[in-house]
Amino acid sequence: xxxxxxxxxxxxxxxxxxxxxRCNYSSSVPPYLFWxxxxxxxxxQLLLKYTTGAxxxxxxxxxxxxxxxxxxxxxxxxxxxxxxxxxxxxxxxxGGYSTLTFGKGTMLLVSP
Amino acid sequence: NxxxxxxxxxxxxxxxxxxxxxxxxDMNHEYMYWYRQDPGMGLRLIHxxxxxxxxxKGEVPDGYNVSRLKKxxxxxxxxxxxxxxxxxxxxxxSRDRVDEQYFGPGTRLTVT
Numbered sequence: 001x002x003x004x005x006x007x008x009x010x011x012x013x014x015x016x017x018x019x020x021x022r023c024n025y026s027s028s029v030p031p032y033l034f035w036x037x038x039x040x041x042x043x044x045q046l047l048l049k050y051t052t053g054a055x056x057x058x059x060x061x062x063x064x065x066x067x068x069x070x071x072x073x074x075x076x077x078x079x080x081x082x083x084x085x086x087x088x089x090x091x092x093x094x095g096g097y098s099t100l101t102f103g104k105g106t107m108l109l110v111s112p
Numbered sequence: 113n114x115x116x117x118x119x120x121x122x123x124x125x126x127x128x129x130x131x132x133x134x135x136x137x138d139m140n141h142e143y144m145y146w147y148r149q150d151p152g153m154g155l156r157l158i159h160x161x162x163x164x165x166x167x168x169k170g171e172v173p174d175g176y177n178v179s180r181l182k183k184x185x186x187x188x189x190x191x192x193x194x195x196x197x198x199x200x201x202x203x204x205x206s207r208d209r210v211d212e213q214y215f216g217p218g219t220r221l222t223v224t
Contacts, residue, residue, distance in 0.1 A: 009152065032210045034212070041218075042217060042218075043116075043202055043204075043215030043216055043217050043218055044155075044202070044204075044213075044215045045215065046212045046213075049212060051210065090154060090155065094209065094210050097209070098143075098160070098162060098168070098209045099145070099157055099160055099170065099209070100157075100213065102154045102155040102156075103154055104152060104153060104154035105154050
């Protein structure tokens with residue numbers, strides 16, 4: 001089986017502060033891991049993905065995530081939050097199945 | 113290229129009515145998916161298809177049927193709508209099971 005746990009349904013940061021969104025996964029095989037972002041009234045779009053190789057993955061809009069096998073984690077970070085980063089973020093895992101399993105999402109709120 | 117499109121964007125049904133949601137893609141992708149998104153629940157997979165003429169059940173298939181008669185189209189049907197099916201429905205496509213999924217803009221369905 002595969003599963004994803006996102007810690008915190010809402011995360012609030014100030015503009016310019018570090019963004020850290022947490023994701024832990026469960027998979028019986030080496031996983032493929034994804035972060036997606038959803039802006040209001042839109043579909044999801046890919047931020048970044050980990051397949052194999054380098055464990056630090058860089059994505060769009062300055063986001064990056066690090067795959068840590070020993071901690072079964074794939075946390076998303078951005079050094080400096082921007083107002084435009086306010087959105088809902090979803091972590092997803094593919095652990096050898098035909099489909100992705102998504103986490104429940106974390107809403108990122110950015111205040112001026 | 114339009115990417116992934118969904119028809120309609122909004123719909124209100126009465127309990128017991130039926131309807132079909134259409135997903136169309138011009139990306140020549142083999143895999144197609146139907147998800148529902150409910151507050152606090154993330155995305156849950158309803159049905160998916162790994163190629164023309166194939167369909168498979170996802171996590172929450174009850175009350176829904178699907179068909180993939182043409183590679184570019186994936187239809188989601190509700191035979192007898194229930195208030196519990198009030199949700200936002202997303203279609204997605206991918207080249208294969210581990211590749212990035214591309215999402216449509218969603219259909220907001222309300223069942224009264």
